[in-house]
Amino acid sequence: MLATLVTAVVEGLQGALVRVEVDVAPGLPVCQIVGLPDAALSEARERVRGAIRNSGFAYPAQRITVNLAPAGRRKHGAAYDVAIAVGILVASGQVAASGGDWALLGELSLSGEVHPVPGVLPMVHTLARAGARRVGVPAANVAEAALVEGIEVEPLRGLDDAARLVAGPRGRRAARASRAAPVAVSGVIAAGATGSAPLVEAGPPVDLADVRGQAAARWGLEIAMAGGHSLLLVGPPGAGKTLLAGTIPGLLPALDDREALEVTVIASVAGLLGPGDGLRRGRPFRAPHHTASYAALVGGGPRLAPGEVSLAHAGVLFLDELAEFDRDVLEALRQPLEEGSVVVARAQGTLRFPAQVQLVAAMNPCRCGYFGDPDRACTCAPGDPERYVRRVSGPLLDRLDLRIEMPRVRPSELLLGPDPESSAAVAARIAEARARSLARNGGRLNARLGGRETVELGRLGDPARELLAAVAIRRSLTARGVHRILRVARTIADLAGRDPVDTGDVLAAADLRDPAAAARPGLAA
Ligand SMILES: Nc1ncnc2c1ncn2[C@@H]1O[C@H](COP(=O)(O)OP(=O)(O)OP(=O)(O)O)[C@@H](O)[C@H]1O
Ligand SMILES: [Mg+2]
Structure with missing residues (x-):
């Protein structure tokens, strides 16, 4: 018997429809998956067999053929597991399917639990546009799926939930995802890009009241945040460069609706939305470590995931220890910084991810850190400080609008006197200046x-x-x-x-x- 189910794949930032056809026929007990599956997908066979057995169903001892259509589209990841398993249950007569307006997304564990998958937001959007009225998604992905209008979202915890959903209203669980304020997803995704990468995830923002002295750097940071200008902080170890950059998330205004949706789609495709994470409103602040690879920073890799430069879209990309980054990686950032988007190459062509970022960078003036310090001698060999700065290419340095020298804080500034101005006061001025420029410039910051x-x-x-x-x-x-x-x-x-x-x-x-x-x-x- 043949069963056909609907699921989706994500390419760049866009979802695409995939049909899962399952045929169960007499013959030797084998399971074959055809239709350009990648390695993770080929392993679906084992996950699906375990999940079916451990959810109280029988795995048919017959010849099972799974076809993923259209055949020309490369399928990757594990988001088809649930659809394949339910297809086998329907094709072997263990579940009676009702109607055809539902779709299924999710990865299975051997025990039959449904695990979250990346890209649920754009995939559900595609399914809704294709006419699906109900979609079963991993329970941990319900919040993002519920951002899409016009489709009912059912949480799947285990394979049995999926079987009930497919069997029809009587068998379905009543649980419904609470819907967040609906947003117009279509524009963004149609215009549309993501992967996970090693990063330094920002903790709670540092308050400017904790950054003492450094009046010039504080002023430079305020200007940079008000106009979207790129900023380089140069100074000796312990001057407070990393500390000051840590105040950035507390200085930036929330995302507007369109930006929030773009940022949320990118986070969804990167698999970075946690359970309960709906629309992202906080402006991204990404601080990748200087050992980050090309793919981690720019995007790509086996999953064609967005890199840090896209995860920082509409926000700030902070490159601490700029001179320690791989030169090729920094060179690769020039194009996205200029164009506001990044092109990721792959076998069948290219993908474009948004990457409108504000670059903030910090570095020491030389390897020992004290070149130019009035009180402490630089121990680098002659010519070394120049070579150190040259590790960062001239064209990249030329793209930095503001360059602030941060000397060591004087002990009197550090220990005596009143607390400096807090982030709240500075953030208010920044918001006002941004509003002025947005109104005058047709919605763009001065740097744009x-x-x-x-x-x-x-x-x-x-x-x-x-x-x-x-x-x-x-x-x-x-x-x-x-x-x-x-x-x-x-x-x-x-x-x-x-x-x-x-x-x-x-x-x-x-x-x-x-x-x-x-x-x-x-x-x-
Ligand atoms: N201006 C400052 N006001 C208050 N504390 C400071 C200041 N500068 C540095 N500190 C203290 O020193 C610590 C180290 O500072 P930070 O890591 O920001 O230095 P850095 O300039 O990034 O140095 P490096 O070049 O070694 O990375 C901070 O966590 C903070 O405790
Ligand atoms: Mg530092």
């Missing part, structure tokens, strides 16, 4: 403006324009350099509620981009 728009929307007063021209000549700035200074100056003015941008804003922005030039005598305009 193109060259010409920067000049048009920057609203530069005449004296500021003349000053910028003079700085550009004296410092031999490229066009990119001029536009970057202007964007940062615009943000400094936005933070102060100033319009138009004045000469002080331009000077401050120029010095934040290149502190060394600011320090050279005669070069400050």
Whole structure:
């Protein structure tokens, strides 16, 4: 007897429909899976046999053929287990299937439990659009599945739940997922990308009240967060670079609806949504370790998963110890930083994942960490500090809008005096400045403006324009350099509620981009 069930696969950020056809016929007891399965899927045979036996059903001692259609699409992962097992139960007459408007997703354990799978949100979205009215998903994935409108979501804990769902209303459990505020999933997924990777998962954010001294770095961070500008912190060990970066999650406003959906889909495909995780509202802050591989950072690997640069989409990618990262990995980040998306190559073509990230990086000035320190001698050999900085390529450094030198904190600053301003106060100013720029720039932060728009929307007063021209000549700035200074100056003015941008804003922005030039005598305009 033949049974046909509907399930889905995820490719990039999009789901695609897969039909599971199961034929159980007299013959030698073998089970064959055809239709471009990968290794994990070929192992479904063993999981399905164990799950059927251990859920109180009989595994048919007949010839079982499982066909996954369309045959041209490569199937990967273990999300088809439940559909294959139920297909065998239907085809062997142990479960009577009612109607055809349901679909099943989930991985089985040998004991018959249903385990969560990555990509449930985009897969359920695809199933709903294809006309499925009910979908059984692993209980741990119910919250994300419930974000999709127009489809009933049933939690599956074990194979017997799936069998009851398929058998029809009388056998079904009454449990229904509580639906979160519905959102328009379609736009995002249609525009649409993910995998898990090693990372330093952020703990609770550090409060700025705990970061003492470092006035320049605090100010630079505020500007960067208000305008979406990229930021490099340079300083000796223990200056507080990692500490300061830890305040970032507490300074950024929540995601808007569209961003929240994009971030949630990416997290779903990466398998990073936990049970009960619905729509993600917190802005991503990803801090991959410097030993992270190319695939972990950029995306790809056997599962074609999104990398850190996509997991940080709409948020901040923090590269601590920048000079320790593999050079090829850093080079690979240039394209996503420029384009806001990343292309992952695979055998049958390419996939594109979103990657609109704000880059924040930290590094020591040299290997020993004390190059340029007024009180402590650098122990590196001559030429070593330059070589150390050159490990990070010039074109990447050129893409960093702000470069802040963080000296050691003075003991008096560390131990005496009142507590510095808290994150809440700074976050409020950042939110206000962001609102100003979003309203003026058609929904974009200043860092996202193109060259010409920067000049048009920057609203530069005449004296500021003349000053910028003079700085550009004296410092031999490229066009990119001029536009970057202007964007940062615009943000400094936005933070102060100033319009138009004045000469002080331009000077401050120029010095934040290149502190060394600011320090050279005669070069400050
Ligand atoms: N400005 C500061 N205010 C308060 N505490 C600080 C400050 N700077 C450093 N500390 C203390 O020192 C610890 C180490 O600082 P942190 O890890 O941020 O240094 P770092 O600049 O990242 O050094 P490295 O270059 O070695 O990575 C912090 O956890 C904190 O306890
Ligand atoms: Mg550090």
